[in-house]
Amino acid sequence: MYVVLDGSTGYKTIEDLASLCFSFFDECCFVLTNPQGNALYQGLPILSRLSLTKNGSFMVFSSINEFLENINPEKVYVLDKSKGQEEFPDSLGNKDAIVFPDNKTKETKFKTNKELIYFKGLGEDLTLSSEASIILYEIKKRL
Amino acid sequence: MKGLVIYKLNSSTYIKEFYDICREFGIKNYALVSISSTDCLPGINYVLKQKEDINVYFFKDLNEFYERLRPRALVTLSKYGNSLEGSFDWLIVGHLDRLDIEQYNIKVIKDETRLNIIAGTTKFLIESHGAREL
Numbered sequence: 001m002y003v004v005l006d007g008s009t010g011y012k013t014i015e016d017l018a019s020l021c022f023s024f025f026d027e028c029c030f031v032l033t034n035p036q037g038n039a040l041y042q043g044l045p046i047l048s049r050l051s052l053t054k055n056g057s058f059m060v061f062s063s064i065n066e067f068l069e070n071i072n073p074e075k076v077y078v079l080d081k082s083k084g085q086e087e088f089p090d091s092l093g094n095k096d097a098i099v100f101p102d103n104k105t106k107e108t109k110f111k112t113n114k115e116l117i118y119f120k121g122l123g124e125d126l127t128l129s130s131e132a133s134i135i136l137y138e139i140k141k142r143l
Numbered sequence: 144m145k146g147l148v149i150y151k152l153n154s155s156t157y158i159k160e161f162y163d164i165c166r167e168f169g170i171k172n173y174a175l176v177s178i179s180s181t182d183c184l185p186g187i188n189y190v191l192k193q194k195e196d197i198n199v200y201f202f203k204d205l206n207e208f209y210e211r212l213r214p215r216a217l218v219t220l221s222k223y224g225n226s227l228e229g230s231f232d233w234l235i236v237g238h239l240d241r242l243d244i245e246q247y248n249i250k251v252i253k254d255e256t257r258l259n260i261i262a263g264t265t266k267f268l269i270e271s272h273g274a275r276e277l
Contacts, residue, residue, distance in 0.1 A: 029211065044191040045184070051201055052181055060191055060199045070172070070198060071211065 007103035011043035016129035022056035073097035084120030146172030150237030155186030224251035
């Protein structure tokens with residue numbers, strides 16, 4: 001499965017989500033798309049160190065669409081509070097991706113023929129790291 | 144050519160140099176596989192911080208590379224190979240053993256030069272692609 005963080009500008013969310021991904025799942029690949037600012041300068045060195053010490057895998061793409069084109073995941077679940085109905089995906093298969101957009105000012109623009117499955121997450125006041133940790137834990141329990 | 148794979152080359156210098164080769168030849172995908180030493184962190188961080196349109200992959204092993212990227216034809220260079228026939232999409236360089244080659248059906252292309260791994264790869268890319276004069 002792929003845990004995707006899109007448009008992140010800070011290093012802390014990268015550290016938190018990559019750690020969750022590497023600790024919770026055996027077959028999980030952390031994907032970073034379109035990292036900006038501190039995410040590039042501080043986040044990427046943290047990600048590479050985490051991957052080496054925790055034996056994790058990751059991918060870095062300039063956009064979410066590059067990821068979809070190159071990897072072609074089976075199902076793509078996207079956290080979107082305005083479009084989603086369910087709190088989180090029922091289950092995630094090995095070739096599915098779950099996307100956490102981390103840019104509050106810019107909407108993630110998908111250019112794909114693939115059907116996107118939106119879910120609304122848990123609450124407005126949670127940080128992305130907290131929300132992602134609860135969602136991923138729920139998914140882990142169902143595996 | 145779709146991409147270049149660096150396999151079990153635990154050296155920052157190699158990781159940087161091969162990335163630069165990707166940039167020079169317009170290779171859009173760069174995979175680091177079975178890189179396990181923290182000595183490689185400067186090389187990995189160099190690669191990640193470049194603002195090029197090159198997708199970077201970091202995988203635990205060759206099996207994961209295969210499952211996630213599904214290469215069509217993977218080739219490597221060796222003194223004991225055959226001449227290049229047909230096309231390929233990924234080139235892998237590094238410490239492959241016979242088991243890797245058999246298990247993943249890697250085609251071995253003859254490299255008769257006495258050049259080091261970086262120069263030999265560059266020469267192969269120029270000859271096989273005629274991509275660019277350096």
